[in-house]
Amino acid sequence: MQDHISRRLALKHFGLIAAGLAAACTPARVLVNAYPQTFDDDPELVDRVLRAFVTTVIPGAAADDPDLVRALTDPDYPFAQFAAFFAADLTRRGERRFGEPAFEQLTPDQRAAVIRDGLEADATTRKMYNGAVTLAQVAFYAGIYDAQRGCALIGFEGGYHWHPLSEITYPDPALFLAAALTPDGNAA
Amino acid sequence: MKTIQTDVLVIGTGFGAAAPALRLAQAGAKVVMIEKGPRVQTADFRQTSDPKYVLKYLKGTPGDNLKLTYAEALGGGSGFYEMISLRAPSLAFEQLDDDGRLLWPADVDRRSLDPYYDLAERMLHVSQIPVEEIPKTGLVFAHLMRNLGYSVDRCRYAVRGCQGSGFCVTGCVYGAKQSLFLNYLPQAVSAGAEIETDLEALAIEPLPARWRVGAPLRDVPYRYRVTARRRTGERELVAFVARVVILGGATVGTAKLLLASRPYLPKLSEHVGRHIAYNGSVKVAALLPDGVPDADMFTGRTHPGMVSYQFLGSHGITVHAVKAMPLMLVSAAHLRLRDEPQAAFWGAPNVELMKQLRHRMIILDAFGLTPPGAALQVRAGDARVALPITAQLRVYHAETKRILESILVRNGCRLVETDFLDKTFMPRQGIQFSTAHQVGSCRMADAKEHGVVDASGAVFDYPGLYVSDGSAIPSSLAVNTSLTILANAERIAAGLIERYRLPLPGGSQAQAA
Ligand SMILES: Cc1cc2nc3c(=O)[nH]c(=O)nc-3n(C[C@H](O)[C@H](O)[C@H](O)COP(=O)(O)OP(=O)(O)OC[C@H]3O[C@@H](n4cnc5c(N)ncnc54)[C@H](O)[C@@H]3O)c2cc1C
Ligand code: SF4
Numbered sequence: 017m018q019d020h021i022s023r024r025l026a027l028k029h030f031g032l033i034a035a036g037l038a039a040a041c042t043p044a045r046v047l048v049n050a051y052p053q054t055f056d057d058d059p060e061l062v063d064r065v066l067r068a069f070v071t072t073v074i075p076g077a078a079a080d081d082p083d084l085v086r087a088l089t090d091p092d093y094p095f096a097q098f099a100a101f102f103a104a105d106l107t108r109r110g111e112r113r114f115g116e117p118a119f120e121q122l123t124p125d126q127r128a129a130v131i132r133d134g135l136e137a138d139a140t141t142r143k144m145y146n147g148a149v150t151l152a153q154v155a156f157y158a159g160i161y162d163a164q165r166g167c168a169l170i171g172f173e174g175g176y177h178w179h180p181l182s183e184i185t186y187p188d189p190a191l192f193l194a195a196a197l198t199p200d201g202n203a204a
Numbered sequence: 205m206k207t208i209q210t211d212v213l214v215i216g217t218g219f220g221a222a223a224p225a226l227r228l229a230q231a232g233a234k235v236v237m238i239e240k241g242p243r244v245q246t247a248d249f250r251q252t253s254d255p256k257y258v259l260k261y262l263k264g265t266p267g268d269n270l271k272l273t274y275a276e277a278l279g280g281g282s283g284f285y286e287m288i289s290l291r292a293p294s295l296a297f298e299q300l301d302d303d304g305r306l307l308w309p310a311d312v313d314r315r316s317l318d319p320y321y322d323l324a325e326r327m328l329h330v331s332q333i334p335v336e337e338i339p340k341t342g343l344v345f346a347h348l349m350r351n352l353g354y355s356v357d358r359c360r361y362a363v364r365g366c367q368g369s370g371f372c373v374t375g376c377v378y379g380a381k382q383s384l385f386l387n388y389l390p391q392a393v394s395a396g397a398e399i400e401t402d403l404e405a406l407a408i409e410p411l412p413a414r415w416r417v418g419a420p421l422r423d424v425p426y427r428y429r430v431t432a433r434r435r436t437g438e439r440e441l442v443a444f445v446a447r448v449v450i451l452g453g454a455t456v457g458t459a460k461l462l463l464a465s466r467p468y469l470p471k472l473s474e475h476v477g478r479h480i481a482y483n484g485s486v487k488v489a490a491l492l493p494d495g496v497p498d499a500d501m502f503t504g505r506t507h508p509g510m511v512s513y514q515f516l517g518s519h520g521i522t523v524h525a526v527k528a529m530p531l532m533l534v535s536a537a538h539l540r541l542r543d544e545p546q547a548a549f550w551g552a553p554n555v556e557l558m559k560q561l562r563h564r565m566i567i568l569d570a571f572g573l574t575p576p577g578a579a580l581q582v583r584a585g586d587a588r589v590a591l592p593i594t595a596q597l598r599v600y601h602a603e604t605k606r607i608l609e610s611i612l613v614r615n616g617c618r619l620v621e622t623d624f625l626d627k628t629f630m631p632r633q634g635i636q637f638s639t640a641h642q643v644g645s646c647r648m649a650d651a652k653e654h655g656v657v658d659a660s661g662a663v664f665d666y667p668g669l670y671v672s673d674g675s676a677i678p679s680s681l682a683v684n685t686s687l688t689i690l691a692n693a694e695r696i697a698a699g700l701i702e703r704y705r706l707p708l709p710g711g712s713q714a715q716a717a
Contacts, residue, residue, distance in 0.1 A: 157558060
């Protein structure tokens with residue numbers, strides 16, 4: 017599949033969910049130049065680059081988290097089609113700017129500069145970088161692959177975590193309340 | 205193609221569909237409901253942020269300056285809503301169009317709907333949230349309003365035995381939320397109705413038939429043929445012939461169906477798909493100052509319990525606090541502090557902001573009486589919605605945002621810029637609205653020149669064809685939409701029972717009167 021799209025990349029459906037929940041996704045077709053075959057042939061290379069990317073976008077995320085880059089390569093999300101191209105693009109930009117052929121070997125500041133570069137590039141590249149950053153953030157903060165785990169960095173516990181009423185509210189709620197305008201919650 | 209005969213075919217199983225299906229079945233009519241989405245029940249729900257799960261049920265219609273969200277599953281929006289159940293204020297029914305005409309039909313207003321609101325509330329066990337269950341977010345919102353001398357009311361919900369898990373929008377795994385598959389729909393089935401899911405109505409054709417005006421249902425011939433397609437298996441076509449057809453496919457679904465049927469229904473009003481109202485939602489986020497208690501975004505029911513009517517009379521808006529799960533928030537907007545304009549939406553500054561999301565961030569949302577200015581466009585089966593941004597809307601948006609920001613700033617909050625994203629995750633330019641409160645694509649009106657159905661829900665010029673869902677509601681409500689849709693559907697159902705001389709079920713108009 018990677019081989020197929022390395023020739024003719026159609027950038028579609030980054031989407032997840034948006035606007036207080038709305039489903040996302042419209043096709044945005046782009047053509048990109050070919051990239052080194054090695055990114056199609058070596059999934060570990062792609063994985064290393066993407067991990068370096070995600071830990072730059074989200075400093076504090078554990079680099080060895082098995083789910084860290086999963087959304088970017090998950091065939092259920094169309095970004096997977098661009099993962100190899102994207103990794104190659106990060107690498108190319110890093111090398112051009114800092115002379116270092118391995119993106120993951122760049123310092124965090126250098127990696128951030130490369131990402132900024134992509135986010136300020138032509139419209140198509142911007143779209144891809146924006147999509148990659150946002151998809152990585154959504155997957156990480158929402159813990160989309162593990163309903164139990166959530167995201168410890170922001171204190172999101174995921175699903176199925178029951179809290180007693182005493183933790184949901186304050187013991188003296190009346191102290192917070194403002195005057196009510198209605199007797200029952202319905203405006204006249 | 206298999207053909208099924210029925211007295212009444214109800215399309216959809218949401219709020220607008222459930223009431224007439226139940227009441228007509230109770231009155232002895234043979235009722236079949238067809239639902240495009242899958243069959244769901246409490247046991248099918250998951251507390252998860254997995255987009256694949258969420259997107260199985262929640263769908264969107266994109267567009268220019270407006271985005272619509274709705275559910276497609278048994279029970280329509282009721283499985284996934286936040287169960288806020290408020291009556292529309294009288295003001296909503298008094299709105300005028302550009303020509304000074306009432307948007308609502310003359311005899312439908314808050315007073316005439318109140319008995320049906322009563323009935324709907326009883327069915328869904330609606331009650332005000334007890335003080336001791338208000339989540340921290342709601343209490344902090346109330347505290348901020350009180351600091352400024354503003355009012356806040358405890359909100360009303362359709363729920364019994366809420367555990368405060370905060371996963372209302374992925375479906376309540378505890379069966380606490382009063383989704384329609386816990387009340388209306390099983391009661392309709394008990395009364396004899398049949399429900400078929402994964403079956404989408406594609407087109408409605410009138411059948412050649414003659415009948416006596418005012419005839420009882422049993423003497424009315426089969427007047428419509430509805431073609432539907434199964435969405436699973438062999439995807440075969442199924443035909444229904446019915447004496448009465450009731451459309452409850454919601455603002456997008458019903459308009460799409462009528463537009464697809466226009467070749468067979470040439471006298472349909474030109475207003476189908478137009479005049480969509482959307483409760484002009486404006487959102488503003490901020491970080492709380494030190495000294496204000498934790499507004500914990502992640503515990504307690506999804507809607508934080510409070511609503512303010514402070515600006516309803518003066519500005520036509522209600523103000524709510526919003527709790528956003530990371531999935532919804534991060535995919536909806538890029539966040540950055542307004543006083544740090546150079547900070548990126550990613551990297552260390554963003555992580556620092558995200559770490560404050562749970563305990564220190566507050567999001568206010570205003571719903572307003574914005575005019576029904578959006579329209580649906582359907583091409584090759586795909587719907588889009590278009591909302592022209594008028595000068596009036598610009599003023600509304602700016603003024604509403606100013607009010608919300610002022611509440612936060614005067615409380616010492618630091619404003620957070622929310623750059624809303626389009627479907628490719630790119631920030632959207634200009635004023636953008638998004639809503640799950642769309643209504644009005646087939647609005648009720650006193651005459652065909654102004655709407656699609658009359659006050660009884662009857663489609664102009666097509667006897668026996670009715671619309672009873674959100675698409676019939678002609679205006680923004682400034683509050684959440686479901687209870688008004690349900691109350692109006694109960695009213696339409698009561699009218700149908702009278703019109704078709706069906707015996708009164710023990711609980712319809714008898715209770716509502
Ligand atoms: C996430 C979310 C949260 C919400 N929270 C609240 C809240 O707290 N309080 C509130 O008042 N409102 C809330 N709403 C809005 C509320 O759910 C809607 O206003 C309400 O569901 C609309 O009712 P309806 O009868 O018009 O249609 P729906 O309830 O949307 O039902 C329409 C049904 O028809 C089906 N359908 C459509 N077309 C066809 C077809 N051609 N053939 C067969 N079936 C079809 C659909 O699949 C759907 O199941 C929320 C909505 C969402 C999405
Ligand atoms: S907060 Fe209450 S109603 Fe919502 S899902 Fe949890 S238990 Fe159900």
